[in-house]
Amino acid sequence: MESDRALFAKVFLPHLQQAYRLARWMTGSAVDAEDVVQEASLRAFRSIRDCSGSNPRGWVLTIVRNTANTWLTRNRADRMPPGRSEADGSIIDVNENVDLDTPEAVLLRKATVDEVRRAVDALPAPFREVIVLREIEELDYREIADIAGIPLGTVMSRLSRARSMLFKTLGEIR
Amino acid sequence: MKNPEQIYEVDAYADNELDPVRAIAVEKLMAEQPELRQRYDSILNLRRALREAAAQDRPSDLIQPRINRALGRVAPFVTRWAALAASFLVGLLVAAALTWVVFVPRSPALAEAIVSAHMRSLLAEQPIDVASSDRHTVKPWLARKVPQSPDVVDLSQSGFPLIGGRVDVIDGEPVATIVYGHAKHLVSLMTFAKRIKLPAVSSVAGFHMRSWTQGDLTYVAVSDIPDSELAMFENGIRHPNS
Numbered sequence: 001m002e003s004d005r006a007l008f009a010k011v012f013l014p015h016l017q018q019a020y021r022l023a024r025w026m027t028g029s030a031v032d033a034e035d036v037v038q039e040a041s042l043r044a045f046r047s048i049r050d051c052s053g054s055n056p057r058g059w060v061l062t063i064v065r066n067t068a069n070t071w072l073t074r075n076r077a078d079r080m081p082p083g084r085s086e087a088d089g090s091i092i093d094v095n096e097n098v099d100l101d102t103p104e105a106v107l108l109r110k111a112t113v114d115e116v117r118r119a120v121d122a123l124p125a126p127f128r129e130v131i132v133l134r135e136i137e138e139l140d141y142r143e144i145a146d147i148a149g150i151p152l153g154t155v156m157s158r159l160s161r162a163r164s165m166l167f168k169t170l171g172e173i174r
Numbered sequence: 175m176k177n178p179e180q181i182y183e184v185d186a187y188a189d190n191e192l193d194p195v196r197a198i199a200v201e202k203l204m205a206e207q208p209e210l211r212q213r214y215d216s217i218l219n220l221r222r223a224l225r226e227a228a229a230q231d232r233p234s235d236l237i238q239p240r241i242n243r244a245l246g247r248v249a250p251f252v253t254r255w256a257a258l259a260a261s262f263l264v265g266l267l268v269a270a271a272l273t274w275v276v277f278v279p280r281s282p283a284l285a286e287a288i289v290s291a292h293m294r295s296l297l298a299e300q301p302i303d304v305a306s307s308d309r310h311t312v313k314p315w316l317a318r319k320v321p322q323s324p325d326v327v328d329l330s331q332s333g334f335p336l337i338g339g340r341v342d343v344i345d346g347e348p349v350a351t352i353v354y355g356h357a358k359h360l361v362s363l364m365t366f367a368k369r370i371k372l373p374a375v376s377s378v379a380g381f382h383m384r385s386w387t388q389g390d391l392t393y394v395a396v397s398d399i400p401d402s403e404l405a406m407f408e409n410g411i412r413h414p415n416s
Contacts, residue, residue: 005245013238020233034237041241042248054380116227134189135224141191141357145400152357152403153333160178160185167216170223 004048011051012044015060018137022061025132026068027076028121040067061137062147065129072125111170119169127162134159184210188217191358195305195337284345284370289378291342292362292396295353302338302353312339316350322367323350324391327414334361334407354407361397361407368392375401384408 012019019040024033040063044051051059111119120128126148133144141155148155180203186192187200204211295302304315309326316323319341328336334354342349342364354361370392372385382401385394386408395407 008245016233016237020237021228021231024231025228030231034233034240037233037237038240038244042244045245045248111223113227113230116223120224131224135221136228141186141189142359142398152399156182156186156357157178159189160181163185163217163220166220170220171216 004045007048007051008041008045011048011053011056012041012060015057018057019060019064022064022132022137023068025120025136026065026125026129027072028117032071032075036068036071037064039071040064043067058143058146061133061139065133065147069125069129115170119166122169123162123165127158127165130155130158131162131166180207180210181213184213185217186357188214188221193337193355193358193360195307196335196355285372285376285378285383287344288364288372288383288394288396289381291344291349291351291364292360292381293379295340295342295351295362296360303340305338307336307338309336312336312352315339316341316352320348320350320367322365322391324352324363324365324393325414326352327411329354329407329410329414332406332410334410356397356399356403356407359397359399361395361399361404363411364394364396366392366394370394377401386412388412 016037020033020037023036023040024030027033027036040060043066044060044063120131123131129148130144133139133147134141139147141152141159144155144159145152150158183192183196183200184204187197187204192200204214304312306312306315307330309328313323313326316326316339326336326339330336334356337353337355337360339353340351342351342362344364344366347366347368350365352363352365354363367390369387370385372383372392372394374385376383376385381396381398382404383394383396384401384404384407385392387393393408393411395404395411397404397407399407
């Protein structure tokens with residue numbers, strides 16, 4: 001019989017780096033990310049017995065994602081889109097349709113790290129989280145759908161839209 | 175380029191989410207349409223830029239002590255007594271679970287057989303014996319292999335394109351299975367000529383199953399897509415014309 005602490009160490013700590021990175025990109029700040037990770041670790045600890053063990057990484061990232069969204073609503077309402085009902089609810093008011101007026105494909109010029117961060121920061125939260133889960137955490141659509149609590153089709157449309165928006169900010173045709 | 179479906183396909187291709195059949199179709203599409211090809215290249219460039227930017231992200235060394243302190247405040251220590259009591263409780267639970275496993279009827283074994291047939295097909299080079307998106311090809315092929323084969327419903331409009339068919343052997347009986355795609359995932363629709371007992375909704379090892387009876391056949395849909403999407407699938411199969 002493992003203590004909760006031991007279980008926590010086994011389930012949560014191996015994903016600390018990924019948890020931090022998700023929080024880092026969702027909040028846009030290194031300092032805030034550590035606050036979010038700390039809070040998420042408490043939430044995880046309290047419900048550590050609920051982790052079925054089949055997908056600990058998904059479980060951890062779901063908690064971090066929900067904690068980050070709660071944190072954003074509380075501290076940075078400007079980063080949350082209007083009409084967002086609850087921190088970890090996924091009901092949003094943002095137009096889901098791919099905006100066909102944005103250039104679909106422009107080659108990216110070499111962007112600096114700062115430019116990349118600013119561009120991701122400028123995305124509305126629901127789009128930011130899918131692109132971060134996909135490209136930075138390297139999860140597949142199924143895992144993203146589970147973590148963000150949205151249908152697969154929405155994952156696809158938000159991802160496409162997020163990309164189009166990033167191409168617009170970062171891209172200059174070369 | 176005004177077709178969002180094609181854009182999604184290119185994105186899904188870049189994300190490695192397409193089955194081989196559709197991946198080839200997208201490659202062809204990109205060869206014909208330079209804008210699509212360009213989007214694909216841009217996605218890869220963006221991916222590289224994002225990963226480079228994230229490569230240096232690391233929590234400070236202080237994060238772990240911080241977490242430990244925070245946990246220390248909510249759970250100072252676990253006494254030996256508490257641990258002992260907990261392990262006794264787990265012993266009880268394990269015994270209860272074992273009893274349950276021994277006494278439940280055979281439907282879990284059947285459910286597992288169904289899921290392993292589906293899993294085996296995912297591991298195989300080809301998840302299907304006959305590859306066709308044409309139901310008029312799949313239906314006669316299945317009819318030649320099993321005594322009672324189901325109608326093959328076209329669900330491509332609902333996002334479940336037909337991929338093909340195969341014959342599984344479950345519980346010693348050949349079973350006609352129709353395979354549909356859904357994003358990168360596959361849905362196996364098995365049809366049993368005899369009555370079988372399965373819950374309407376269940377899941378085994380992360381795979382969801384839905385079972386229903388229509389006419390003389392019992393249908394079981396199994397996939398790793400979420401149950402809500404499998405419910406849409408079931409609805410589409412049961413009410414093909416609505």
